Amino acid sequence: MSLKVYIPRDAAALSVGADAVAKAMADQVASRRLDVTIVRNGSRGMFWLEPLIEVETPRGRIAYGPVSADAVPGLFDAGFLDGKPHKLCLGLTEEIPYLKQQERLTFARCGITDPLSLSDYVSHGGYRGLEKALMLTRETIVEEVTNSGLRGRGGAGFPTGIKWRTVLNTPADQKYVVCNADEGDSGTYADRMIMEGDPFVLIEGMTIAGIAVDATSGYIYIRSEYPHAFRTLQRAIAIAYDKGYLGANVAGSGKRFDLAVRLGAGAYICGEETSLLESLEGKRGQIRFKPPLPAIEGLFGKPTVVNNVISLATIPIILDKGGEYYKNFGMGKSRGTLTIQLAGNVKRAGLVEKAFGLTLRQAIYDFGGGTASGRPLRAVQAGGPLGAYFPESLLDTPLDYEAFAERKGMLGHGGIVVFDDTVDLARQARFAMEFCAVESCGKCTPCRVGSTRGVEVIDRIIANQDRMQNLELLDDLCEVLTDGSLCALGGLIPFPVQSAIRHFPEDFHKAATPPPVNGSSKAQETQSWR
Amino acid sequence: MSTEQGWDTDRALARIQELEHLPGALLPILHALQDEFGYIDKAAVPLIAEALNLSHAEVHGVISFYHDFRHSPPGKHVLKMCRAEACQSMGCDSMIRHVENRLGVNLGQTTGDQSFTVEAVYCLGNCALSPAVMLDGKLYGRVSSEVADFLIDDAKRRA
Numbered sequence: 001m002s003l004k005v006y007i008p009r010d011a012a013a014l015s016v017g018a019d020a021v022a023k024a025m026a027d028q029v030a031s032r033r034l035d036v037t038i039v040r041n042g043s044r045g046m047f048w049l050e051p052l053i054e055v056e057t058p059r060g061r062i063a064y065g066p067v068s069a070d071a072v073p074g075l076f077d078a079g080f081l082d083g084k085p086h087k088l089c090l091g092l093t094e095e096i097p098y099l100k101q102q103e104r105l106t107f108a109r110c111g112i113t114d115p116l117s118l119s120d121y122v123s124h125g126g127y128r129g130l131e132k133a134l135m136l137t138r139e140t141i142v143e144e145v146t147n148s149g150l151r152g153r154g155g156a157g158f159p160t161g162i163k164w165r166t167v168l169n170t171p172a173d174q175k176y177v178v179c180n181a182d183e184g185d186s187g188t189y190a191d192r193m194i195m196e197g198d199p200f201v202l203i204e205g206m207t208i209a210g211i212a213v214d215a216t217s218g219y220i221y222i223r224s225e226y227p228h229a230f231r232t233l234q235r236a237i238a239i240a241y242d243k244g245y246l247g248a249n250v251a252g253s254g255k256r257f258d259l260a261v262r263l264g265a266g267a268y269i270c271g272e273e274t275s276l277l278e279s280l281e282g283k284r285g286q287i288r289f290k291p292p293l294p295a296i297e298g299l300f301g302k303p304t305v306v307n308n309v310i311s312l313a314t315i316p317i318i319l320d321k322g323g324e325y326y327k328n329f330g331m332g333k334s335r336g337t338l339t340i341q342l343a344g345n346v347k348r349a350g351l352v353e354k355a356f357g358l359t360l361r362q363a364i365y366d367f368g369g370g371t372a373s374g375r376p377l378r379a380v381q382a383g384g385p386l387g388a389y390f391p392e393s394l395l396d397t398p399l400d401y402e403a404f405a406e407r408k409g410m411l412g413h414g415g416i417v418v419f420d421d422t423v424d425l426a427r428q429a430r431f432a433m434e435f436c437a438v439e440s441c442g443k444c445t446p447c448r449v450g451s452t453r454g455v456e457v458i459d460r461i462i463a464n465q466d467r468m469q470n471l472e473l474l475d476d477l478c479e480v481l482t483d484g485s486l487c488a489l490g491g492l493i494p495f496p497v498q499s500a501i502r503h504f505p506e507d508f509h510k511a512a513t514p515p516p517v518n519g520s521s522k523a524q525e526t527q528s529w530r
Numbered sequence: 531m532s533t534e535q536g537w538d539t540d541r542a543l544a545r546i547q548e549l550e551h552l553p554g555a556l557l558p559i560l561h562a563l564q565d566e567f568g569y570i571d572k573a574a575v576p577l578i579a580e581a582l583n584l585s586h587a588e589v590h591g592v593i594s595f596y597h598d599f600r601h602s603p604p605g606k607h608v609l610k611m612c613r614a615e616a617c618q619s620m621g622c623d624s625m626i627r628h629v630e631n632r633l634g635v636n637l638g639q640t641t642g643d644q645s646f647t648v649e650a651v652y653c654l655g656n657c658a659l660s661p662a663v664m665l666d667g668k669l670y671g672r673v674s675s676e677v678a679d680f681l682i683d684d685a686k687r688r689a
Contacts, residue, residue, distance in 0.1 A: 012656050015671035047658035184653055186614030192655040224561075224598050225610075225654050227667055262554075263561055265596035268652060282556030282582070284595040300553065343657035344619035350658055372620070381615055385652075415657065419619045431618070435652065441595075 002035040003081055006054040006061070008111070010043035010196050011228040012189065017068060018051040024072035025053075032076060042197020044111035045351030046098055054093055057083040063090040098367060103329060104353045105337050106314045107190075110197035116235055118243055121200040127245070129316030133208045134253045141212040142168055145315065147323030149335025154180055154271070154308030155383065155412035156488070157334075157401045163305060166295035167213040170303040175215035177206050178280065178299055178306045181222035181229070182264050182271040185384025187343035187415030190351060191309035195222070195229035198313070199236035203259060205312035207250060208319055209305050210257040219299070220261040220309075221276050233261045268439035272487050273306040275441060286441045287487045308413070310339055331357035334400045342368045344417035354399075361395035364418055375420035379428075379504065383412025385435050386492035388499035389425060408502075410495060425504035430458040432496040436489060446481045447490025453477060454497065464512035471501070471508065536603075537571040550581045556592055560599055569600035604647035605640040607685045610664040613637075613650050616657035621674075625661055626650075628675040632682065645686065 007022045008014075022038060029036045044063075046052060052065035062083035064075060071088060078086040090096055104110075113120035121127070133141050146161025167175060179202065183191040195202060206218045222230050237259055240246040248256045267285045269275045274288035277299050298304025314336065318326045327335045334356035340363050342349045347369035354363075360380060364370070371377050379389045388409035390397065397403050404411040419428075433454030440447045454477055460470045478494035485491040501508055545562040549555050559578055563570050570593055579589045593599045611626050626637070629648065633641050637650040656662035659671025665681050673681070 011669050012659055012671060015656050015659055015662065015669040050659070183655060186612075186653045187616045187657045188653075189655040189657055225651060225664070228669070262557065264598075265557060265560070266598035266651070267596050279557065280554050282554040282592070283588075284592055286595075341657065344616040344660055385615060415616075417616045417619055417657070423619065428615070428618075431615070435614075439652070 002037045004037050004039055004056040005081075006039045006041045006056075008043045008051065008197075009040035009115070009228075009232075010050075010111075010193060011226070012047055012193075013043050013050040013052070014228070016050050016066070020069040021051045021053065021067050021072060024069040028072055028076050034081070036081065039114050041113065042110045042115050043193060043351075044093065044099060045107070045193060046096065046348070047350045048348050049090065052090075055081055055083060059083060059092065061093045063093040063096065064088040065090060098348060098350065098352075101367075102353050103337055103355055105317050105326065105329070106201070106310060106339060107194065107198070107351065107353045108317065109201065110194055113198065115197050115199055115232060116239065118200065118239055118245075121198070125320065126200055126316070127204055127251070129319035130204050130208055130211075130245075130251060133211055133319050134251065134255075138168055138212050138214060141208065141319065144323045145212070145318060148318045148326040149323075149330070149333075150311060150314060150318060150326065151334070151401065152308055153310035153314070153339070153413065155185070155410070157411070160307060160311055163295055163307070164209065164213055166293065167215070167303045167305050170296050172303050174217070174300075174302045175213055176299040176302055176304040177209045177213070177215045177218040178273075178277065178294075178304055179206055179218070179220040179309055179312055180271065180273060180276055180306055181220050181226075181309050182268075182276060183226075183309070183413070184223060184268040184271045185386075185413050185415050187381065187384060187417035188341050188413045189343070190339040190341050190414065192226050192229050193351060194309060194313050195226070196232050199233050200240065201313045201316055202233075202309055203236060203240050203246070205315035206259060207246065207257045208315050209307065209312060211250070211253075211255055213303070213305055215303075215305065216256045216258060218257065218259045219280055220259070221264060221270070221280055222261060223264045223270075224266055230261060230263060237261060267441075268435075269441040269487075269489055272441075272489065274487070276306065277304065284441070286443045289486065310413075329355035331355070331398065331400055332402055334402070338399055338411075338414050340367075340399065341413075341415045342418070343415055345371045345373055345420050346416075346418040347372045356400050357398050359396050359398050360390065360416065363399065363416060364395065368418065371418060371420045373420045373422075375422065377418060378421040378423050379419040379425060381417045381419070381428075381496065382415065383410035383495075384415055385432060386410065386488060386495055387412050387415075388495045389428060389503060390499070391503040394503075408495070408499060410492065425500040425507040426458065426462050426510070429497045429500040429508075430455060430462070432493055432500075433458060436493040440489060444484070444486040444490060446484035447486070447493075450477055450481045450485075450490065451493065454481075454493075458497075461508055462512065467509070474501070537567055537573060539573065539577070541566060542571075542574055542577060546577055546581045555582060556584070556589070557596075560593060560596075564599060567603070569603045572601070603644075605644045606689065607645060607666055608647045608649065609682075610649045610651040610654070611637070612652065612654050612656075612660070612662045614653040614657075616653070617661040620660040620672075622661035625673060625675045625678055629678050629682070632679070645689070646682070 049065035275285040279285040436451035
């Protein structure tokens with residue numbers, strides 16, 4: 001049997017040269033006439049070690065990283081195929097503390113298997129959830145999901161089982177399952193990783209959802225910024241059709257489930273579920289009024305389950321091991337695991353799947369190792385561009401939906417962006433408003449107009465023009481956005497803005513700095529609020 | 531990404547006909563046309579409207595809504611630079627300014643010699659390896675100003 005070497009095909013690994021490493025590896029294998037199979041796996045999620053390659057040995061898989069193409073011949077010379085020492089050797093992959101201390105349920109296979117090998121998937125526990133689901137009634141499947149306590153991992157945290165029940169109980173000639181793969185929040189990449197690293201788990205989860213609510217058709221709406229994940233999904237779906245896991249007779253059950261993947265077009269707002277549905281229908285991605293809920297009138301006016309990638313990819317293990325098993329992880333009303341994504345200025349940035357309840361500090365320091373720059377940490381933004389900026393003093397907040405809400409923050413999709421002491425929170429607040437202005441769908445006035453006014457007001461605050469009045473005006477504006485916006489974009493953009501003012505007031509009271517685009521005036525520069 | 535050839539009605543119609551049967555076919559059609567021509571010519575609007583039984587205004591409204599769809603041909607190379615929070619925390623702003631200065635364009639513009647189109651993008655999902663850019667559909671991580679220079683030089687050599 002030939003030796004197996006694993007080199008990730010995950011887009012992040014490719015972004016730091018994994019393809020060049022794979023090519024160098026293939027060249028060495030050929031010139032040394034070795035019997036080695038190169039498997040392109042998903043990423044283990046330890047991105048500071050990418051490209052991280054592994055070799056299968058009798059002791060287990062041994063990791064080396066970060067490996068550059070230039071280092072490959074030296075690895076062969078050192079005997080890495082036998083797992084021998086080398087300065088890049090990280091030992092047994094499973095024993096790396098970062099990985100060992102995780103509780104990988106949703107990501108159980110990611111980085112281990114060949115993402116496009118259905119036999120790998122099945123031999124690592126894949127399709128066991130579907131098998132169980134096919135033996136249950138629809139009501140029992142929904143019951144199991146409800147019992148698991150799973151809440152929407154896209155950010156809103158709505159109980160998945162309740163959503164499914166609504167769709168199940170709404171009679172219609174056609175129902176849909178839609179996967180929201182428009183992972184647009186900065187600091188998040190868990191959806192991308194699972195779509196590239198274990199696409200069948202998402203396909204299986206959607207198939208189970210379809211069977212549970214009697215929907216025969218599904219769509220994955222993926223953002224265009226993820227071309228690798230898009231291609232992987234397309235290939236995985238074709239394989240699933242070919243092997244009878246999709247189509248008119250899912251796994252020989254006589255039940256139909258069709259699945260297609262659709263590409264978004266660069267609109268952040270299409271991560272909002274009703275905008276996403278409009279976009280899937282071929283329209284401008286403008287949000288819809290709710291009610292009616294998509295569960296009652298969703299895609300093409302039909303009852304539709306809309307769930308995030310991670311929610312759906314967690315369904316197979318819930319069905320396989322039972323809702324009770326999943327529920328035993330976590331704290332309070334946040335059950336199961338959270339896929340924490342450490343991002344930005346953090347030394348060991350990567351994916352950490354852990355039961356809810358770990359604190360921000362533990363995530364950032366115990367796993368992340370502090371800032372990448374080595375400078376003091378100053379601010380943390382969790383939950384994407386609509387999430388609050390937390391100061392050091394709030395780092396003991398547990399990662400739990402309610403704990404974040406109590407501190408006027410948002411856990412969202414689990415992305416954590418770390419900033420060091422060079423960050424200017426007034427600039428970050430301005431960026432939040434600017435982002436909202438760029439990405440507003442334009443349907444409601446508070447968001448469409450308020451965001452642009454917000455940028456202007458913050459510019460005046462930074463320039464120290466009537467600073468106190470403008471701070472008050474900004475507060476008013478944020479209240480209008482919170483209360484008057486139709487969806488979460490306008491409704492939550494005050495989170496980053498107001499948290500920046502609340503926790504970092506000194507950044508809004510500095511000597512005036514010139515606006516970034518229009519140049520400066522000497523007079524402004526010398527003015528100081530103090 | 532971009533193509534050498536200009537707009538061609540027959541090729542556009544062929545792409546439209548391949549996809550018009552899909553439910554909600556408009557976005558797939560627009561993506562197909564942009565893949566084919568590098569942008570969406572305004573001559574496409576009546577063709578699509580006819581095929582999908584929509585008004586010209588509806589089609590135009592969708593094209594103009596989405597950031598991805600271009601109204602004119604891009605440069606030979608398309609460089610998308612992330613300016614979202616994770617990349618900001620790792621200094622993307624100064625790297626982006628460096629690239630803008632070097633190429634003599636602002637985000638959203640194409641160089642005079644049509645060699646580069648530079649676009650802002652909000653998150654490429656590579657937030658653990660910030661700053662991130664995408665050049666001609668290929669993702670890059672930990673892109674300092676020096677790495678950006680290297681990528682631009684390399685693209686020019688490939689030209």
